[in-house]
Each structure stands twice: as structure tokens, then as C-alpha cells.
Amino acid sequence: MSGLAAVPRSTVPSGCGELAVLRERGQREVFCGLAGIVWLHRKIQDAFFLIVGSRTCAHLMQSAAGVMIFAEPRFGTAIIEERDLAGTADANAELDRIVARLLERRSDIRLLFLVGSCPSEVIKLDLNRAAERLDHAYTGRGVRVLSYSGSGLETTFTQGEDACLAALVPHMPAEAADAPPSLLVVGALADVVEDQFGRLFSDLGIGPVRYLPARHADDLPPVGPNTRVLMAQPFVSDTVRALEQRGAKRLVAPFPFGAEGTTAWLAAAADAFGVPAERFRTVTALGQERAKRALARYRGELEGKRIFFFPDSQLEIPLARMLARELGMTLTEVGTPYLHRQNLAAELALLPADVVLSEGQHVESQLDRCRAARPDLVVCGLGLANPLEAEGLTTKWSIELVFSPIHGYEQAGDLAEVFARPLLRRARLEV
């Protein structure tokens, strides 16, 4: 595969890069892990997410999920009330009652997550044990009950997905020790993206390929020593660690954003499965060419423009890499809520040496730096976007990057367009 246009894999470092990181502690403007439910409940089609939390948790979900998506979603909140705290009600008995009522209403549920929140953690409500008890009680009805924490004390935004997937790992069936190598792609992807990758893997002769999360609760993929894990999202660290504990091997790769990232990501799998270089070139040529053509349409708009990332989803570093290398953007500051150096090693190696990385957040200081830098484009959360626009800065909502399909060759152009649109809009308006 020496002819591979992407990164020569020999330069991918396995340890940490040399880049300095600004670590900050202070007020954060980031959703907590509960928000991950908003896409997970759509992805795992027969799962229900029951948050055990406060009215704040319920309100957060409502606000994060689009205040008024209506119809009954596959998530809800068991709101802890005064009497639960005062001990007049046995919290476990209450939980059992609510779960019984829920499962009665929703006979379609096959997998029920009890999701821990800040208050449930502070009052030390043991949801693991509650889940075990309920799992035992409902196993005869074909309902599995699991638990994980999405609390803001433990998780930030996309880490909620990591916690959810990690909770599934112990329940994945064991892959036979003599099974042929299989590929496990970890991290929720839009179905359309999953299908695109599926076709590419199949053309490469890689298989079997499985996905975590699967679309249905009963389709949990098997895992074993012959499983090769390819991360589709940078935030699934705990899940990958749990998979490694079950013998799976992690493949080191950049993330599949843009033509370059997608090619390198596929190449990591191709290498692991011994795909001949010529075949890899043939299979990926068309996608690469299309992605590059799609990106070229936006290069004029984005090249040389300065971009600033507030921390949000942990997608910031792979996206910054793609914007810098494939679209010629200049990175001012790239903030991430949490930096996992090992999982991002391949990405860090590709960043320009002078980039400012920041981890964690002190929102006021970061706003000061942002104003001082006067970037052409600011990527930030919904709480900050309009105020920054009012200050004359151009912004892109980071949340759109989590909720829309942006992975892979066919979405490379869409991804570039997401960043180009605010700039085009500002140029167009004369008011």
C-alpha cells in the first residue's frame, strides 16, 4: 500500500505527540452525558432510556432534543422527589414500580437502560444493582435491563455514548477462539454511513464486519481475541478498553473525516486484514476522488480562514485536522472537553505543530482568547452562538456535527459545507 495517498502509516506515532496542551478548570458550557440519549434512542431501535434523575435532567433532555419533538420518544425520566430523598419512599421500590408501568405501556422495549444522573449519584442510588435485579425479573419477558451513568459529574456530552456502549460490552457474546478475524466498528453512525462503509469493507474483502451499537438490542455482536476494533468516533475510549479486556485488538487510525481521514481509517482495517495494496487502491479510488471533488468546491471559501473550536464533542481534533489539511484552514485554538492521547495519537501527529490545543474549559477565559483572536469562524455550543454572532463573530453550532452524518467519503462535501455555510451567509447578508 505504499501508493496510498493518505498518511504513511509509519509516521503514525503510538504515544503522545509533542503538542502542548492548555488545561483549564472552570465553568463549562458543555452538555452532560445524558444528551447522548438523544441520538442513541434513535439508533438502537428497541431500547428505552430511563434517566433516574431530577426535573433538571428531564428539562435538559427536552431542551437538547428539540424542545418540542413530539410523539412519545424512547426516553423518559424517573424524577426523584422529596419523599425519595426523605426516605419515606424506598427508591428501589419506586424504581421497580416505574419500570413496571413503563414496560406495561411499551411492550416494544427489548433493552432498558437505567441511566444514572448527578442526583442519583450523589444520593448513591446503586443503579447497577437495580439493573441486575430488574434484569432478573424481566428476563422471562425478553427484556434486558442495563445501567450506565450519563451524569455531568462523570461524563461530558458524547461520553454518555461511551458509557452506554461500555455497559453493553459485558453482555456481548463470546466469539469462538478459532473464529476467523472479524472487524468491529465502534461508535454510533448514521445508518446510511454504516451501509456505505459496509459496501467498502465488502469490496475490500474484509469481513465479517459488525457495528456497536447494533440497530437492535438482540443483535449484540460477538467479541473475542480475533476481533479487530476500529473506532468510528473519538469518544468511545472506555468501550474500547472494555473490548480490549475481552481480548479484542484496537486498530490505530485517524478518524474517517474527509478524503484523507477516511482513506487512512479504511487502510488501518485493510492492513489488519491483509488486503493487497492494489485492491485497496482500486476499491477506494472512486470514493477518494469523489470526496476530493466535493471538498474542492468549498476550498475557495475556507482556505486561509481562521477557525476557533470551543470544546463540545471530542470531534474537534479530527475535524480540525481535516479542515487544516484538506481545506487549508488556519487553526487558532482547538478545544476539546477531554483529550485521550492514545486514541488520538494518529490525529495529533497530523496537526500543524503550532496549533493551540486546550482541554477542559474555563468559559470566560476562553471567550477572552476567542475575542482576542478574532477568528473568521467559531465552532461552539448553542448557549454561546448567538451572543458571539451579536459580537460580530461568525459561528457554527457544534451540535450539528454530532447529529448529522459527517463520516466517510460521501459526506466529506457535506462536512465542508457545514463550515462554509455560516461564512457564505455572512457574506450574503446586507443587513
Added chain:
Amino acid sequence: MQLTVWTYEGPPQVGAMRVATAMEGLHYVIHAPQGDSYADLLFTMIERRAKRPPVSYTTFQARDLGTDTAELFQSAARDVYERFQPQALLVGSSCTAELLQDDPGGLAKALNLPIPVVPLDLPSYQRKENWGAAETFYQLVRVLCSPHAPKPGEARPARAAGTESEGVKPRCNLLGPTALGFRHRDDVAEITKLLGELGIEVAVTAPLGASPADIARLGEADFNVVLYPETAGQAAGWLKRTFGQPFTTVVPIGYGATRDFIKEVAQLAGVDPAPLLDGVRSRLPWYSRSVDSTYLTGKRVFIFADATHAVAAARIATEEFGFQVVGLGTYAREFAREVREAAKRYGVEPLITDDYLEVEAKVAEAHPELVLGTQMERHIAKRLGVPCAVISAPVHVQDFPARYSPQMGFEGTNVIFDTWVHPLMMGLEEHLLTMFRKDSEFHEAPSHLGAAVAPPLAAEVPPAAPDRAAPGAVSDTVPSAQPAASPSGSVAPPASPAPAALIWAPEAEKELHKIPFFVRGKARRNTERYAAERGVSLITVDTLYDAKAHFGR
């Protein structure tokens, strides 16, 4: 524990944020873990505020719990004072910090900041958003006004700037409007103008637009106008006890209520209301009398909202539109008594609940022809194929229109007339639709109801695409707005009490389809009820017309 899917109100600290964000020169420090800052986006995205809410969060994490979260709070409060230099500071806890019992009030006091510090004790596990707003406003008023209160037993000092005979106008405060309030911005403008026409000056509007210094001089006005009892009732009561300021009890929503309000205010201010009452100030009375409005007669309307807007809507619906109220309710338990009294007046069973599924069931059961509700009821109505107008919070980006759109005063009545009538068919249009419904050019559903018109009660939602592309944060125009798959369909309440044994004869079914779609559902239900009550199992054309004769249209 209480199982909820959607809620009408947020937690009490969001109510406190609505007060803080409405004001100038105030800052709110809230002891809260990461994630609670989500509430900022309600203000910057839904209300499109150009400034961040003046709220700072301590953002404590699990690793802080073993150490000193109190110190974290103090350093956050100190930083806020240095950075923002507010005139006053609100301090409090969110639900999680409440469990830590760090006492933000005491901790902030210990910092000896040279500004008033108002501690908020908002029990998150008992109370909700509107209560939180009322309590916050009350505490602010109490702390900031107390230094100016007359001593016990002493009378209030006379007005400083002279008397009315010297051209000094009577003065009032407008109390209650907040950030993220349903049309509060425009209501304030409308009522300020109205009071101006009566020769009354508005001294302070609060919390919206007021600074702590403004709050401190609330006691100087002659009386208070309570625009939203949900947020201002408690503070107005305290001001009355402390400064002897009377306050208004009529909320000026609707034509009749606006006139009553004018009379009440004129009496409190000692001015003559006649000039204002004699002029024709609203188009509503004439529009309601115009023949095109004949079709509004006795339309069955279901009302669910916050208490103030629900009670006002019931009166307007009955007296000013000629509707029949078939349901009246609120999610605001604090005002259950007021809503119960109103329900009694209109002869309906009051619905006091914050469970939207219960509301949906009751709406379906009542077979209204129009729903007046919140954004939640808009969705309920959409599912049931019933027109709906939104009359109250919880708010949506649509509730902050660019145009001037008050609910209060005479202009408010014009706005309400249009808003309520639009989802319905106009009289002439309804007539023509019936006449020409066989015309091949004619589609059954009038365009403004769009595809939403499903046969009532058969509102099964098709499963949404399982695509991950889901939520947008605020608007329901993003893909997320597609109802999430609800395969069980358990949301839809049982179709009707009609037993499954009821069978429609083919000719009867055919005849039923000759009835215009917008009354067909009702005709079907009435016929089935008629048949069931008489033990008829096969519905014929005659049963259909018997039922029609029995129930009327």
C-alpha cells in the same frame, strides 16, 4: 418518583434564571455540575437573546466531591464579582448541589462582597419553574426594598416630587414580565402605552429591564400592576404589606378583561377611565359580530395552559368568540384554585396536571373543534387532526415573533382574534368547501391544515426513519421534529368507547364519507355512541341519520 416524558415546566433554578436574565446589572451564581448550563440555550436560542444569561455555574465534578466544593463556590462567586461587577448577586444551588448542602448563601455572605447578596432556597425536588421565578423575584424585592421600608407603625413618606395638582402623575410599577416569557416583551409595551393614555406613569417595570437599583425603588410608586400573577403575585403581596401599595387583580387579556383592568387601574390611580372606555379601541367586538364569524358559534374549545392565560382564554372564548368551553386546565398547581373556580363558571371538569399524556387523553375524549394550549397541545392537536392556537408558555422559538404581537390590552385582543381564528376555517370558506366538496379540483383538506389532518383518533404515527440524524436543539423544523417512532402506538388513547362489535354497513360507510371531513369524525363518533347506547350492532344509513337527528350537528 414520577415518570415523565415531556414536562411543561423546568426546575426552579430555570425560573430564577428567567428573572436574572430579564434584569440588568444582576448576576446569578449557581452551584451546579456540568450539564446544568444547558439552560443558557433556552435564552440564546429560543428567545434569540443576543447576550448570554448573566449566570455562572461552578461546574463541580465527581472528583471535587471528596474535597471542598464549598471553596469552589466561593472562588466562583469572587471571580464573578471581579469580572462582571454586578450591582447585586443572586446565589443558589441546582438540584445536585442542593444535596451537597454547601449553603451558597452563607458562603457568599462570608466573602463580604460590597454588594447585596440574595440567597435563593429553591427546593428542586418539590417545586418547579414558575414557583422558582416567583420566589426569586420575591426574595430580590424583599432584600433590595427592605432598607427603604417605613418603620413599623410609621406611615409611608409623602411623594417627594409634589402633588397631582402640580402636574405630578400617578405612578405604578409593572410587575411580573421575565425573560423567556410568553409575549412579555410586547405585553409590557402595550400596557405601558395604555397606562400612559390614562395619565399614569410607569415607574419601574420588573424584573424585565430593571436593575437592582430600580428594584430598590419599587416602594416609591403609588400602586402595582401585576401582569403575571405566577411570577409577581408573591412580591406584590409583600409590597402591599410593607409599603401599603395596592395591586391590580385583573389581568388585561381579552376585551372585557382589558376594560375591567382599566376601571380597576383608574380607581387605584384616581383618574377617570371614561375617555378610554368610550372610544372603540379594538377590532375584536366588530369582527366577532361580523357575519363571517357566525361559523364560530358554539365551536367546542379545549383550553390548557398556565393559569393566567387559561382563565383569560376561557372568558374570551365564551364571551368574545361565542365558543363553548369543553375543557379547561392548567399545569400550574400553585394556581389550581383559580382554575377550578373558572372551570365551575363554565361548567367543565377542571384538569390540573403536568402529565401531557393525561392532557392528550382528555383532549381526545372531549372532541373539541379547537384547542387553545401550549406548544405541547399543538402537537397533541396535530396528532388528533384538530386545529390549535398557542396561548401560553412553555415557549418555543415561534413564540418570539419578529413582529409586535402582544396578548394584553386592546392590541392583544386583535392579535388573539387573528391567532385563534386562523387555524379554523373562515365562515365563507367553510361554506364553499361544503358546497363544492365533490369538485375534482377540490382537495378535502384546506391547505392551511396541511397533511396534519388525520382521521381523529386513528392518529398512528408512522415510524420515523431510524436514521441517527435527529435532534436540533430548539426548533421543530429540523428532522427531529418527525415524531420518534412509537411502534406501540400506545400514546393514542383508545379510539372510542364503542365496542368492537359495531359494524358499519357499506352504504352507511359510503354515506358517512359524503359528510365533510371536518365533521365526519364527530358524526362517526356520535353515530357509534348512539348505536352503542341502543344496543344496535349494525350501523345503517338510518342509524346515521337517527343519530344526526338525536345529537344535532
